[in-house]
Amino acid sequence: MSVLALEGATYRYRGATEAALDGVSLAVEKGRSLGIVGESGSGKTTALRLLLALTTPSEGQVLFDGEPLLRRNSGQARRLRRAVQPVFQDPYASLDPRMRVDRIVAEPLVSLGVELDGARRRARVAESLAEVGLDAEALGRYPHEFSGGQRQRIAIARALVTDPAVLIADEPVSALDVTTRIEVIELLDRLRRERGLSIVMVSHDVSVVAALCDDVLVLQGGRAVESGPTLDVLSAPREPYTQGLIAAIPRLGVEP
Numbered sequence: 001m002s003v004l005a006l007e008g009a010t011y012r013y014r015g016a017t018e019a020a021l022d023g024v025s026l027a028v029e030k031g032r033s034l035g036i037v038g039e040s041g042s043g044k045t046t047a048l049r050l051l052l053a054l055t056t057p058s059e060g061q062v063l064f065d066g067e068p069l070l071r072r073n074s075g076q077a078r079r080l081r082r083a084v085q086p087v088f089q090d091p092y093a094s095l096d097p098r099m100r101v102d103r104i105v106a107e108p109l110v111s112l113g114v115e116l117d118g119a120r121r122r123a124r125v126a127e128s129l130a131e132v133g134l135d136a137e138a139l140g141r142y143p144h145e146f147s148g149g150q151r152q153r154i155a156i157a158r159a160l161v162t163d164p165a166v167l168i169a170d171e172p173v174s175a176l177d178v179t180t181r182i183e184v185i186e187l188l189d190r191l192r193r194e195r196g197l198s199i200v201m202v203s204h205d206v207s208v209v210a211a212l213c214d215d216v217l218v219l220q221g222g223r224a225v226e227s228g229p230t231l232d233v234l235s236a237p238r239e240p241y242t243q244g245l246i247a248a249i250p251r252l253g254v255e256p
C-alpha cells in the first residue's frame with residue numbers, strides 16, 4: 001500500500017480557464033523516491049501542494065495511508081502534517097535569519113503541538129541535526145553562519161524532527177552549487193535507505209531526478225504523459241516531450 005497517493009487529481013486555480021493539474025494519479029511507496037519533472041508551468045508545484053494537503057483537489061482525491069483525505073477529519077489532517085514534511089528550494093529564504101538553529105529545527109514540533117518536555121525536545125533536535133551530519137555545536141548559531149549546503153541540511157533536519165514518513169522537496173538542490181548538490185542528494189538517498197523514508201522531489205533538472213529517484217512522473221500541461229522506473233523512462237522515453245526534457249540537460253549521466 002502506498003503512503004501517499006493522488007487518484008485522478010485535478011486542480012483549477014480560481015479564475016483560471018485551464019486546469020493546473022488534470023486527472024493525475026501517482027503513488028508514493030514506502031522507502032522509495034519519486035521525481036516529478038516537466039517544463040515550467042506543467043503543474044509540478046501544484047501536485048506537491050496537493051500531497052502536502054495545502055490545498056484540496058477540485059476533482060479526484062488524495063489518499064494518505066490508503067484512506068481518502070477528508071476535509072472534516074482533523075485527526076487525519078494532524079497525522080498527515082506530522083508524517084509529510086516539506087523541504088523548500090532556497091535555504092537562504094526558508095530559514096528565519098533571526099532564529100538560532102535549535103529553534104528553527106524545533107519549529108515543526110512547536111507548530112504541531114507535539115508535547116515533549118524541554119530535555120526530550122532538545123535531544124530530538126540534536127538527533128535530527130546529527131542525522132544530517134551537523135554536530136551539536138550548530139545549535140546555538142544563526143543561519144548566516146552556514147554555507148548553502150549546510151543550510152539545506154538544517155532545513156532537512158527541521159523536516160526530520162517530527163519523524164516523518166515522507167519528505168516533499170520542491171527543487172531542493174537547485175539553489176546550490178554543483179558539488180553541494182551531490183552531497184545533498186546523497187544525504188537524501190541515505191535517509192531514504194536508512195530510515196525507509198519516502199521522497200517526492202520536483203526538479204526541472206532531469207539529471208538530479210536520475211541521480212536520486214527510483215520512479216519518475218513526467219508532467220506536461222497538467223497531465224501525466226509518462227511514468228515508471230526512472231532508468232526505464234529516461235533510457236527509453238516514449239514521448240517526444242520527455243526526450244526534449246532529457247535533451248535539454250547536456251550533463252545528464254544516466255547509465256542504461
Ligand SMILES: Nc1ncnc2c1ncn2[C@@H]1O[C@H](COP(=O)(O)OP(=O)(O)OP(=O)(O)O)[C@@H](O)[C@H]1O
Binds near residue numbers: 020
Ligand atoms: N496562484 C495561482 N493562480 C492561478 N494560476 C496559477 C497559480 N499558481 C500556478 N498557476 C498556474 O498553474 C499552472 C501550473 O503551475 P505550477 O506552479 O504547478 O507549475 P510548475 O511545473 O511547478 O512550474 P515551475 O517549474 O515554473 O515552478 C501554470 O499554468 C501556472 O500559471
